[in-house]
Amino acid sequence: MPDVQNRQFLDFEKPIKDLLDEIALTAERQEKTNIDLSSQIEQLQQKVEETRRTITQNLSDWQRVQLSRHPDRPYTHKYIELMTENYVELYGDRNIKDDKAIVGGLASLEGQTVMIIGHQKGTNTKKRQLRNFGMANPEGYRKALRLMKLAEKFNKPIITLIDTPGAYPGLEAEERGQGEAIARNIYEMMRLKVPVICIIIGEGASGGALGIGVGDRVYMMENTWYTVISPENCSTILWRSWDYKVQAAEQLKLTSSKMKEFGLIDGIIPEPPGGAHWDYKQAADNVKKQILQALAELKNMDAEQRVQARIDKFCKMGVWEEL
Incomplete structure (x- = not known):
């Protein structure tokens, strides 16, 4: 810290x-x-x-967005360090390369082995460039899926930590199938036979978040956001200017309290006073407590029952009208 x-x-x-x-x-x-x-x-x-x-x-909605991006805020590696023991990081998608924007591996959480995967932003300018500011390429999502399938093979629970401004929108990402990689992850995560717990620890933007965001339980930390587009990009599309990002943040209803109200998440994890960046250990302890509680609930369910409940949960989201 x-x-x-x-x-x-x-x-x-x-x-x-x-x-x-x-x-x-x-x-x-x-x-x-x-x-x-x-x-x-x-x-x-x-x-x-x-x-x-x-x-x-x-805090206003825009201020919570700012807090979720705080440069001192803990990232995935910090949570892994404070919550788990014997972490062994696994690399590569076995196809293109290792994407540094998504990290993951096996770890021991209170004596039980879990597969933990998350977006990783850098802690300084050089590392931010190395990690591509937490914006994953297709190989990052394919690496995540490879690790999830490995966890399923050995019957180990999966924990994902989400913190991304979005999937990388570059030309090379599109050439290698960014949309397909994210869609494949959503499809496969829906059918995983092991418990899957997803936690938004910072920014939860668009398909970049959904690529590792389908689970039996989805939680948000108190000062995070989760929506289809960032307030800045929303402002650019609707008003042709970034100057309306504050209004966009309010209209997007992107805060944890709004997401809980809409039934899109299962719970809100409290943060230390002032935000997670003021007390890394307390923030990690709160996340760990929620994970252990969720694992205890999910382990008692039959695998097929758990998969069906996960499918039903996501199918109920949204509003539609049949003509």
Whole structure:
């Protein structure tokens, strides 16, 4: 987790930054003057906690989108590190190459072996370029499917962590069958005979998210979004400008509370006050708790019953009219 000096702040997090700066100055004054200011520092720290909590209680839809993209937010590898043991990463789609935007492998979760797969964004500029900013090519989705089939072969549950601004829209991705790769994953995930748990830990955009997003249980973390298009791209299409992204975010109804209300997800995983980037361990513990609860429920179901329930769940989504 970044220290105070290296931490980045969004516009609406400025009150927190001001308080942390004040704490730093007070601590420095205490050191220089040898005057005990510990009670004052403690009061300021409590105020930071309260401010973090207050800010996240009153966020607009666009601010939640910003929080889901926070540069200090934990990504898939961080969750794997904090939730599991004995993680063995597996590479490649056995066809083209290894796509760094999607990672996955076998790991031990509280003594049970699971296959864990997710989008991985980079933690600095060089790594972001290496990971293609979490935008997978077709080989990334084919790698994910290969790992899922491996998990099914050995009867191991599958956990997917979703955090992508969308599947990579480049020419080479289309040439290698981006649409087919995502459609194939949706089709195959619907029929997997092992428990599948999907969690949106950041951005959940379009087919890029759906490519590893079909499961028995689908959860969203509190400050994440899930929809067919990003607010910026929606604004560009409807208003021919990015300037209306705030209105687009509101109209898309993309937050976790709206998704739960629409019945598109099964639950919301709470985040630490201020967001997951303030306490990686607490965020990971909350995700882990939800996964273990879901696994306990799903393991008691017969495989065929579980598959049928998964199909029924997704077939009920949406609104239609028969003429």
